[in-house]
Amino acid sequence: MAGPTVYTLGRLIVDLYANQIGVPLSQVSSFNKYLGGSAANTAVGLARLGASVGLISRVGPDEFGKFLRDRLQQEGVDTGMLATDPVYPTGLAFAALFPPNDSQVLFYRKPCADANLSLVDIDFERLREARMLVVACTALAVSPGREAALAALEANRNSGGVNVLDLDWRPMFWASPEEAHLYYRTAMRLADVVLANEPELEFAGGSSDPDEAAQSILKLGVREVVAKRGGAGVRYYGPEGFFQVPAVRVEVMNTLGAGDGFGAAYTYGLLEGWPVERRLQFAAAAGAIVVSRHSCSEAMPTRAEVESLLAAQRR
Template identity: 75%
Template sequence: MGRVEVYTLGRLIVDLYANEIGVPLKDVCSFQKYLGGSAANTAVGLARLGAKVGLISRVGQDAFGQFLLERLQQEGVDTGMVRTDPVYPTGLAFAAPQPPQDSEVLFYRKPCADANVSIHDLDLNQLHQAKILVVACTALAVPAGREAALAALEANRDSGGVNVLDLDWRPMFWNYEEEARLYYRLALRMADVVLANEPELAFAGETDDPEQAAETILSTGVKEVVAKRGSDGVWYFSREERLKVPPVPVKVLNTLGAGDAFGAAYVYGLLQGWEVHRRLAFACAAGAIVVGRHSCSEAMPTLEEVENVLLHNQVTS
């Protein structure tokens, strides 16, 4: 596939999504299996848009791990830094879509392979050749993953690459919120771009006021804060400007994965050197496509699909 231009680091799990829509998870009878996890979804999203992308993560030494490796390779994602963990199993997530509300999700990941990605898994020579590193911050929740994430951010910054943080704030993965804040602050000091939904923005910015939260994050040295607000569109903050972008109208089926599609599309825009308005519009269109589909990774759009939405301002599933 040639030299990898962007790496993602973090969660790589199996998603099991309920076939029955609007049914509580406890009552669901059947599930569809997909590749999942924010870093993996973002990698697939970038690959479908045409980027040369690699993933840094781990899978278990089990059938689900084999499934994930095969799906990544089928999608054209470089798996040179996806290791097979000799101890921990592949993580799982069960989800029950509850449109138009957020889906009900149950994680099985204590312990799991992707959380234990190691600093020794990093190929720094390959990482130094990339232009962008995207870190899903749930990697910070476990000591091994934390070391790998921070080392990768440092290495990418030293080589002149752009660091993007997907805040991916999941309180259930942490023992204490203050512990999480400490490591998030360390990561933010090495970040150029921050992607966050509203709760994540409030957590990292330590206030429910979006503008004040963004200011706090920008004060760490971050250049751009992109706040995903669902049906309220997107807010963009930098030192120079503040922007509000309306959403693309769409019928909601499953809210999971839309943020990953948005992030993948935004990073694709960074790779292309697009100006900020174009990046935001492109990312909003990608997110709108996925919110109208059942899965996360399998729902990721192609470049043609996103451009068609931008042209016609309508989503087709």
């Protein structure tokens, strides 16, 4: 039986999102529980679009870990490289939602299972059979996860696979920006595609000017940089030149999962061999659908939903 066409690697946690909208976490009385974490959300997004996808990560030896494993399998995500950590618990994130602005997030993950991903968890033979690897860069924040992520990127490159980096820059996970910059640059030298929102692009590219930041990243050997700019749309820098597509207008509920929905859809377009503009439009529409819904993973659209929104936009 053939393995997944694409793997995602990195953060897998439980999201607990406030049911009361516009209420700070100190006053929230109830939460909805979802599968969460950038790598996991992206895996679910790819599965719903129709890709054959697996997740490389860890869960804790607890009921939340069981919940995450069950949800992934229900979504059709391969869990052959999902390990159960013998000690560390499953990470959590609590979020208060303030649409249309950014949400307030409180992480419980020091320590947690997914950050303890190890080289022994990776079946490199199976990884070599895949066409693509998507790494959420919070996996680089601490050892042994960072070594596992870098080894996976190197192995996938050596076998001819495409490496996609979701920069997933969260300063609170790192000892210092200087340390983060070192490991980000190391990973980007192994990347073919870099996906970044505006703060991530500025951090990784060393400039507040998006064009300058993108060019700095491309000089590391990255093939294409995709800049997610929220309501200002999307910019593409790469071998096919420069492209810009507008944002898809929707009523915003929760901005947290937009980047993961975008990344899943863009990666799906790469797998399908679509031209740049088609990939960008499809990804922008997928991200828009996610921000219009309450959760991240549960908000991930099907291909039919994305195509329907694009068709409506053209009318």
